[in-house]
Amino acid sequence: MAHHPEIIREAREQYREAVRVFNEKEEAKKKSLLEQSPRLQETAAELDRLSLRMAHAALMGLPTEIPKIRQQAEEIHQKQGDILEEMGEIRDALRPHYMCPLCEDSGSTGKGNCSCLMSVYTERMLKRYQMYLGNAELGNLQMDLFSTAFGANGVSPRILIDYAADICRRYAEEFCEGQAGGLFIYGACGVGKSFLAAGTVRRIIERGYYVHCISATELFSIYERSRFGRCEASEKAMLDACFEADLLFLDDLGSEVASAHNAPFLARLLNERINRQKGTILVAQCMDADELARRYSAQIRSRVKGSFTEMMILGNDLRNTAK
Structure with missing residues (x-):
């Protein structure tokens, strides 16, 4: 489907800015939570180390190690969720979040532009005319x-x-x-x-x-x-x-x-x-x-x-x- 060249460009810029603001708020919230709990900081550090091990295993061609690392990471996520619940937060508060889970804030899917981006485009089209x-x-x-x-x-x-x-x-x-x-x-x-x-x-x-x-x-x-x-x-x-x-x-x-x-x-x-x-x-x-x-x-x-x-x-x- 074709789109108005100028308006779709403006829509993408507006969408990227909205994603940037959303991510800044998410990062600020995560930082605040980590500062409140040394135990959360420990789980975050453990997950960082496992992420490095995962990358090393993939690079060195060690496929049998990858499921083990994933299992360890999931156990730490569970521990992290328990701590967050004790703090009155949702269990996945430190996991990645997206404005649009469908496209993970990319604005596009395998079938073309995502509905989240198109809603911005439509809004701008209606405003233009x-x-x-x-x-x-x-x-x-x-x-x-x-x-x-x-x-x-x-x-x-x-x-x-x-x-x-x-x-x-x-x-x-x-x-x-x-x-x-x-x-x-x-x-x-x-x-x-x-x-x-x-x-x-x-x-x-x-x-x-x-x-x-x-x-x-x-x-x-x-x-x-x-x-x-x-x-x-x-x-x-x-x-x-x-x-x-x-x-x-x-x-x-x-x-x-x-x-x-x-x-x-x-x-x-x-x-x-x-x-x-x-x-x-x-x-x-x-x-x-x-x-x-x-x-x-x-x-x-x-x-x-x-x-x-x-x-x-x-x-x-x-x-x-x-x-």
Whole structure:
């Protein structure tokens, strides 16, 4: 599974620092216990000597000695445990301890990154994209905000949002690498499009995937600067992430300043992501697939219709309802 290069690096640094602090506390506690008991000091010294004997036996090729040394060490550990219990401590207080016994604080297992490291990664991913995700969660969608009255099209806003939410939940839970296409959510301002998309994205981030969130305005602005070699390294990394991420969340499509260069770039971005089997969530204001053709190109409309699940959201501006 791929990860956001910068965020996984930051996560590893944060994890290593947490391990360092944990080990310092463990060592301080062990030192304090040893200082309280000369008998504990004796057992620790005996274990050190046995450790040297074990290394010597292995180096000299004396396999029959190793089980004997291990048995002696275990007897001393038992004695040490008895002393610790008398002091009101747990029996293995002087043995090595780990924040994560599964990976022994290495951050990785034989199958890849350990869940302990990935929890830090997920936390940092959610923090990085907080401005896009807000407090959106699919489980917190307030259905009672959507009218049950049927419109001229024969459906109600409640039916549409219920249908869309169900699709988003399944997409979030079934998302995997090698999944081309995605979701195209459109409707008027404030009807819940971005909330629905953000809740979907949040769940996919929580599942450990490499996600990149960006608004159409920011995307096309960075692209325009890149055409003239004027974008900074951080912006270049953001542009690269639009192509490399397992999932791209492109918000507010259609809100950007119109440019003759937008359509070719968007077509290239969508084509490459679909061809490389990477997921994309598009959120557009008042713009269905046919309007995509008028604003951008027929090629983009064709790509969206062929590879994306389209969802129209109707209703009143929920921002006014919340007030």
